[in-house]
Amino acid sequence: MKLIKQAGLYLLGAGLLIFGNRKTLDGILVSLDPPEEKDHKKFDEAFETQKITRNKENKLANENIYFQTIHIDERDINATPTRKTSIESDNAETASASQ
Amino acid sequence: MITQKPLPQVSKPYKAQTRFLFYCHIKIKLPVVCHDFYFDELFAELERIDRLYNSYSEDSYISKINKNAGHFTEVDEFTVELLKQVKQLSGYFQGAYDITSMPLLKLWGLHGNKVNKIPSLTEIEASQQLVNYKNIQTEGNRVKIENGQEINTGSFLKAYAIDVVLKKLKNDGITDAMINAGGSTIFGLNDDEHPNWKVNVPDLTENTDLFQLKLKNNCFSTSARNTHSNIIEGKEFGHIINATTGSPSSNYQVGLLTDSCFLGDVLATGLFAIPSNHFLVTLHKIQQDFKMEGFLINEQGGIITSENFPVKIDRL
Numbered sequence: 077m078k079l080i081k082q083a084g085l086y087l088l089g090a091g092l093l094i095f096g097n098r099k100t101l102d103g104i105l106v107s108l109d110p111p112e113e114k115d116h117k118k119f120d121e122a123f124e125t126q127k128i129t130r131n132k133e134n135k136l137a138n139e140n141i142y143f144q145t146i147h148i149d150e151r152d153i154n155a156t157p158t159r160k161t162s163i164e165s166d167n168a169e170t171a172s173a174s175q
Numbered sequence: 176m177i178t179q180k181p182l183p184q185v186s187k188p189y190k191a192q193t194r195f196l197f198y199c200h201i202k203i204k205l206p207v208v209c210h211d212f213y214f215d216e217l218f219a220e221l222e223r224i225d226r227l228y229n230s231y232s233e234d235s236y237i238s239k240i241n242k243n244a245g246h247f248t249e250v251d252e253f254t255v256e257l258l259k260q261v262k263q264l265s266g267y268f269q270g271a272y273d274i275t276s277m278p279l280l281k282l283w284g285l286h287g288n289k290v291n292k293i294p295s296l297t298e299i300e301a302s303q304q305l306v307n308y309k310n311i312q313t314e315g316n317r318v319k320i321e322n323g324q325e326i327n328t329g330s331f332l333k334a335y336a337i338d339v340v341l342k343k344l345k346n347d348g349i350t351d352a353m354i355n356a357g358g359s360t361i362f363g364l365n366d367d368e369h370p371n372w373k374v375n376v377p378d379l380t381e382n383t384d385l386f387q388l389k390l391k392n393n394c395f396s397t398s399a400r401n402t403h404s405n406i407i408e409g410k411e412f413g414h415i416i417n418a419t420t421g422s423p424s425s426n427y428q429v430g431l432l433t434d435s436c437f438l439g440d441v442l443a444t445g446l447f448a449i450p451s452n453h454f455l456v457t458l459h460k461i462q463q464d465f466k467m468e469g470f471l472i473n474e475q476g477g478i479i480t481s482e483n484f485p486v487k488i489d490r491l
Contacts, residue, residue: 161211164191164204168373168387171430172358173399 183341187369189353190214194403196221197229197333199357203340206351213347217340224336228254230328234284236318237326245322247314255313261331264441265308267320267461272445273418275311277325278302284405285414293407300423306418334360334396335442341436353390359397359443360436378472380427388432388484398447399428417448427476431469432485438465446471454479 094100131137192214193202203217230237236250265272277286282302284290294302305323312319320326337354341362344352350366363372371389378385379399388395400413403425412423429447433439442461449457451473458481461467470480470488478488 135473139388159192159194159211159214162191163188163207166189166204166353166369166372168375169202169353169355169361169375170358170375171361171395171397172377173379173428174396 192218194218194221195259196225197336197356198231199333199359201333201357202355204353204355205349209349217343218307220343221336221341224339227251228257228328228335229332230326235444237328240318240320241325244320244324247312247317247319250316250318250400252316254318255316255334257335258311258313258318258326261441262308262311264438264445267442267457268445268449270307270419271417271424271448272330273306273308273416274328274330275306275308275320275324276416276418277327278305278323279416279418279421280327283412283416284407285416285423288408291412292473294421303418303421304419309410310433310469330444331437331441331467333357334394334436337362337394337436352490354436359399360440361390361393361396362394362436363392376427376430380472380476386488388485390414390432392434394433394436394439396431396433396443397428398440398443400424400426413447415444415447417450424450425474426451426471428472429454429469431467433465433467438467442467445468451479455481 094104126138128136128138128139188207189204190209190211191202191204193200195201196218201218201221203214205213215400221276227235228234228237229235230241232238236248236254240248240250240254265274276316276403279299279302280286281288281296282290282298285344307321307322307324311326326354333356334408337360340354341364344364344398350364351369352364353362353372354364355361360483361372361374363374363452365371371391374388374390374395376385376388376395376397377383379397398415400415405412405414413427415424416422416424424447426447427445431439431443431446433442440466446454446457446469451471454471458467458469462481468481470478470484480486480488
């Protein structure tokens, strides 16, 4: 009886180990049915890759000229106030004299 | 004692934007479905009118007329129509309301200048020589004022601009909106779903609540002396001139309900300018031509209301 109990617990533990861990289960499923390998090389050909390296001053630099930022104007983006829209109810307005 | 029926509670969200134009804060409330860019369109219209027609705008048509006093000045049709309408409404007040009162405003220190002495009768009479709206001449698209005269758009242009915006709102299919121009011009645009906008009306001299009004596709205009009072030789004067007497009106407050903001602002200023004992007679005369109701608070704090003013006030 004791042996049966031990065997039962052992099987339960093994079951939980395999099926209770999603990673393990996914690993078993993948190994049973391996997916087709994607052709990464073909995919990368559609894009241009650029290499960013550190220059002598140890700053990141891109040799491709069209990636360089060109300042054509100096502008304070905070100078133009944004128009604030608020959400209100139909609360009563108050009359006054502004003239 | 003030008696009125309790107002129903309505809660519906609106988008609101406030911008500073015509020397006051103008708030526009629109249904939440309106895009924020729509506010830009509406305020652009107000800015355009401010730039082109305000006597305080450097290059406006009115400024050009003022600078070219004594000669005819080429203007657009809008300017001609605007001046024609103001002249027509001025006729109700026998000269008390006059858009060429600038010499009197300067004499009483009401044009950003400071005066330390109450003007003498001689000085008042000399200034009055230059005040007469009937001297504004129009020939086609040309306008001329007399030498030394100056047109002041302060009492009507803002309201005219609000009417233009309201026309745009209606043309664009907006049926529920509110425009509050500095508290002195408040228009409520309503539909069946939202039948009223509310306006709290205070006694501006005593800074106490008077009553609450319901607007329904109409305007409430206020003329009062609270924020612009002028103290000379220890005596307090208002900022609205009665051009007939050449002195500031002694009234405290006028409130009018009208169908158009322009009408409301011009008539509120005119009814404020005249003596309080002429208020009801003049108002009845105007009511023969226009739908309007209103009240006046005189120098003694007494309140006079028109017969069908929606709030009954018992304070004499």
